Amino acid sequence: MLETDYDIKKMTSFRIGGKIARMYFPASIEEFVEIIEKEPDAFVGGNFSNILVSSDGYDGAVICTKRIDTIKFDGNIVTAGAGVRGTKLSKLALEKELSGLEFMIAFPGSVGGEVFMNAGAHGQMIADVLKSARVYCPDKGVVTLNNSDMEFSYRTSICQRKPYSVLEAEFVLISSTKDNIQERMDENLSFRQNKQPSLTLPNCGSTFRNPEGDSAGRLLDEAGVKGLKIGGAHVWENHANFIINDGDATSLDILSLMDEMHSRVKDKFNIELKPEVRYLGGKNEKEVEICRKLNLI
Numbered sequence: 001m002l003e004t005d006y007d008i009k010k011m012t013s014f015r016i017g018g019k020i021a022r023m024y025f026p027a028s029i030e031e032f033v034e035i036i037e038k039e040p041d042a043f044v045g046g047n048f049s050n051i052l053v054s055s056d057g058y059d060g061a062v063i064c065t066k067r068i069d070t071i072k073f074d075g076n077i078v079t080a081g082a083g084v085r086g087t088k089l090s091k092l093a094l095e096k097e098l099s100g101l102e103f104m105i106a107f108p109g110s111v112g113g114e115v116f117m118n119a120g121a122h123g124q125m126i127a128d129v130l131k132s133a134r135v136y137c138p139d140k141g142v143v144t145l146n147n148s149d150m151e152f153s154y155r156t157s158i159c160q161r162k163p164y165s166v167l168e169a170e171f172v173l174i175s176s177t178k179d180n181i182q183e184r185m186d187e188n189l190s191f192r193q194n195k196q197p198s199l200t201l202p203n204c205g206s207t208f209r210n211p212e213g214d215s216a217g218r219l220l221d222e223a224g225v226k227g228l229k230i231g232g233a234h235v236w237e238n239h240a241n242f243i244i245n246d247g248d249a250t251s252l253d254i255l256s257l258m259d260e261m262h263s264r265v266k267d268k269f270n271i272e273l274k275p276e277v278r279y280l281g282g283k284n285e286k287e288v289e290i291c292r293k294l295n296l297i
């Protein structure tokens, strides 16, 4: 399925983003491959909960995996399509009394985006449970990579260094009881209250990655950025590593705020924070300039 001039704003967790020239929604791996072979430069996205899309839109093609959503349980192994929501998968694993995906309950990613990011929370992450991933590689087609091929480390995987698209992932879980799994999920969710904004305050999760041995939130807090406001965006008062769209923020507002946050930490601690949030755009010169400075493109 192809939509032209697709208004992506309603899909992104930041509620920001202009028109996408060509937006594809393949319903299977085979369809995905057909599209990417025709559009080799397409940007691949899942649930758009970690992407700032430019308010000026994007002139190229985007493939959204949300319709690649098959789920198959086989004993303690679950195979899920790239577009499956992590929250849905963790709830199904709870029903099957399988533990390992409790962390997914806490944030709005898709399986593909979570593998790409090696997403994690509360002491669990993708790298701990992934057995293998089916990945599209431009030079080889669809291949299966084992966990050890994925080059996982903190919030990164091989897919960030090579143009690999995640199509499906296989996770190995362990038998547990509903009570134990539910308890861990509840702990994850209650920990977040007041420490992370819910999606009723449009945001994109952590803005910057934690530098080794430190916390981006602590550095930003001490650099005095809480409450800082540019245009329609501000730094959340409860945690300095989150930016909230107050309703009418543009992508340039967000990037300008990120630039200011980055500069304040650099000035005070001589530490260059690296963005965790990703960027899709490139038409607006001011945005491109900030993105280059922050190593976002």
Ligand SMILES: Cc1cc2nc3c(=O)[nH]c(=O)nc-3n(C[C@H](O)[C@H](O)[C@H](O)COP(=O)(O)OP(=O)(O)OC[C@H]3O[C@@H](n4cnc5c(N)ncnc54)[C@H](O)[C@@H]3O)c2cc1C
Pocket: 013, 043, 044, 045, 046, 047, 048, 049, 050, 051, 065, 082, 106, 107, 108, 109, 110, 111, 112, 113, 114, 115, 116, 117, 118, 119, 120, 121, 159, 164, 165, 166, 167, 196, 197, 198, 199, 203, 204, 205, 206, 278
């Ligand atoms: C309120 C909130 C809380 C959050 N808390 C956490 C947290 O605790 N821990 C955490 O790790 N993250 C957290 N996040 C961030 C985000 O949910 C994760 O990074 C998630 O993994 C992104 O998944 P997605 O499907 O939304 O990816 P997208 O935002 O769609 O994409 C993110 C990146 O992954 C790439 N990508 C997406 N799908 C694929 C694919 N199939 N193949 C190849 N590349 C792909 C995109 O190109 C992009 O570069 C939070 C976000 C929000 C809004």
